[in-house]
Amino acid sequence: MDQQANHFESHIAELNRRVAEIISREKISGLVIHSGQPHRQFLDDLDYPFKVNPHFKAWLPLLDNPHCWLLVNGRDKPQLIFYRPVDFWHKVDELPDAFWIEHVEIKLLSKADKVAELLPNDLTHWAYIGEHLDVAEVLGFKTRNPDAVISYLHYHRASKTLYELTCMRKSNEIAIQGHIAAKNAFFNGGSEFEIQQQYLTATNQGENEVPYGNIIALNENASILHYTKLASQRPDNRYSFLIDAGANFFGYASDITRTYAFEKNIFSELIEAMDRMQLELVAMMRPGIKYVDLHILTHQKIAKILVDFDIVSGDLQGLIEQGITSVFFPHGLGHMLGLQVHDVGGFLHDERGTHIAAPDAHPFLRCTRTLAVNQVLTIEPGLYIIDSLLDGLKQDNRQSQINWKTVDQLRPFGGIRIEDNVIVHVDRNENITRDCGLH
Incomplete structure (x- = not known):
C-alpha cells in the first residue's frame, strides 16, 4: 500500500496535466466523470453486478460505489461527489479513509437524483464522461463523451504512471497465488469447478471481482479459446x-495464462517449446517496435514448432501464406493491459484517434501500436487443435501438409x-508475471 500511496500524488498530477491539455485544446471548462449506475435485470428487482466506468477508476480506486461523480479541470483539486444514501436494505459505503482522500475534495450525495445540486450551475462547457447518456441529457450536458477528448485520454492511457505500474505488479502477485492453487488442484484431481473455487479462495476475490471470467479448461476444452463452462x-x-485467469488491484487487471500436461509426453514437450518461444518474443519487445511485427514473427515461430513436432510439413513461409499457421494459432499475440483487460488505445496511432487497423491476414489482433516506454502488454502465443478450423484444411490440397496422425x-x-x-x-523489459514467481 505504501508504494501506491507514494506515487499517487504524481499520478494525479499527470492526469491533471492531460486534462488541462485537452480541455484547453477543445475549449471546454472540464470533465464530469460518472462512476456509473447499476443495471436492473429485466423483469426483476435485482441489479447486475456493478462495473465502474474505467475513466472514473483511473483517478481513484473507488470501484464498487455507483452514483459517484468526479469534477476535474486540470487546475483545481479534483472534486469527488461521493454517494452515501440512507439505506437500511443494503450496506452503505463508509466515508473514504484512504491515502488518496487528501488529493480530492469530497462532497456527500445522499440521493442520486439530487446530484444537480452539487454540479456546476452552468454545464454548457463541461463534458460528461460516462455510459449513461440519458442521465447526462436530463442534467443538461450538451457535450457527452466528445471524440477528441476520449481519443486523447485513450491514447495517453497506454503510458502508465509509476502508481499504475505498482498496482499492476500487485495484481500479478495476487493472481499468481491463484494460479499456484489452481495448478495444485489440477494435479490433485479437481474438476474445473473445483479448480475455479481454489483459485478464487487463493486470490481472495469473488467471480465478480476478478477482471474477467476465468478460463479453467481441462483436456479438449483447452481448444475453446473463451471456454467458461466450468464442468463440475x-x-x-x-x-x-x-x-487463463487474472486479478484486480485498485481497478488494475492482470491477465495470465499457463498450460500444464498431467504426464510427460509429446504435449509436455510442446508446452516447453511454446514456453521458450514466448520468452523469445518477450525479449524482443522494446520502444519503437511495432506490435504487428511481433505478431507476424510469432507465426514464423509457430510454423517452425509445427514442423519440428511433425504436426505439419512444408516451407515455413508457405505455411504462413497458406493460412495453415492461423488454423493452429487463430488469435492475436496479445493486447494492452491496465484499467481494462483489453485496455483501450491498442489501435491508436496518435492522440487524435487515427486508427491503425489489424492486417487483413490477422483480423483478430487486438493491438497495432508501436511500443513505447511504460506501456504494459500481454504476450500470449497459442497452439490449438480446433476441429472447426482444421476442417477447412480438408477442403483443399492443404490437407496433404497436415500429419493427421499427430493431430x-x-x-x-x-x-x-x-x-x-x-x-x-x-532499456529493458520487465516481465511482471515471471518476476513475481510464476514460471
Missing part, C-alpha cells in the same frame, strides 16, 4: 489443463497458451 464433474482421464494424438489435450504481462522500459 471430474473427467475420466486427465491429460491437460489450461488456465489425432494431440486432440485430447486441446491446446496451449502461455501469457505474461510485460512492462516496456527504456
Whole structure:
C-alpha cells in the first residue's frame, strides 16, 4: 500500500496535466466523470453486478460505489461527489479513509437524483464522461463523451504512471497465488469447478471481482479459446489443463495464462517449446517496435514448432501464406493491459484517434501500436487443435501438409497458451508475471 500511496500524488498530477491539455485544446471548462449506475435485470428487482466506468477508476480506486461523480479541470483539486444514501436494505459505503482522500475534495450525495445540486450551475462547457447518456441529457450536458477528448485520454492511457505500474505488479502477485492453487488442484484431481473455487479462495476475490471470467479448461476444452463452462464433474482421464485467469488491484487487471500436461509426453514437450518461444518474443519487445511485427514473427515461430513436432510439413513461409499457421494459432499475440483487460488505445496511432487497423491476414489482433516506454502488454502465443478450423484444411490440397496422425494424438489435450504481462522500459523489459514467481 505504501508504494501506491507514494506515487499517487504524481499520478494525479499527470492526469491533471492531460486534462488541462485537452480541455484547453477543445475549449471546454472540464470533465464530469460518472462512476456509473447499476443495471436492473429485466423483469426483476435485482441489479447486475456493478462495473465502474474505467475513466472514473483511473483517478481513484473507488470501484464498487455507483452514483459517484468526479469534477476535474486540470487546475483545481479534483472534486469527488461521493454517494452515501440512507439505506437500511443494503450496506452503505463508509466515508473514504484512504491515502488518496487528501488529493480530492469530497462532497456527500445522499440521493442520486439530487446530484444537480452539487454540479456546476452552468454545464454548457463541461463534458460528461460516462455510459449513461440519458442521465447526462436530463442534467443538461450538451457535450457527452466528445471524440477528441476520449481519443486523447485513450491514447495517453497506454503510458502508465509509476502508481499504475505498482498496482499492476500487485495484481500479478495476487493472481499468481491463484494460479499456484489452481495448478495444485489440477494435479490433485479437481474438476474445473473445483479448480475455479481454489483459485478464487487463493486470490481472495469473488467471480465478480476478478477482471474477467476465468478460463479453467481441462483436456479438449483447452481448444475453446473463451471456454467458461466450468464442468463440475471430474473427467475420466486427465491429460491437460489450461488456465487463463487474472486479478484486480485498485481497478488494475492482470491477465495470465499457463498450460500444464498431467504426464510427460509429446504435449509436455510442446508446452516447453511454446514456453521458450514466448520468452523469445518477450525479449524482443522494446520502444519503437511495432506490435504487428511481433505478431507476424510469432507465426514464423509457430510454423517452425509445427514442423519440428511433425504436426505439419512444408516451407515455413508457405505455411504462413497458406493460412495453415492461423488454423493452429487463430488469435492475436496479445493486447494492452491496465484499467481494462483489453485496455483501450491498442489501435491508436496518435492522440487524435487515427486508427491503425489489424492486417487483413490477422483480423483478430487486438493491438497495432508501436511500443513505447511504460506501456504494459500481454504476450500470449497459442497452439490449438480446433476441429472447426482444421476442417477447412480438408477442403483443399492443404490437407496433404497436415500429419493427421499427430493431430489425432494431440486432440485430447486441446491446446496451449502461455501469457505474461510485460512492462516496456527504456532499456529493458520487465516481465511482471515471471518476476513475481510464476514460471
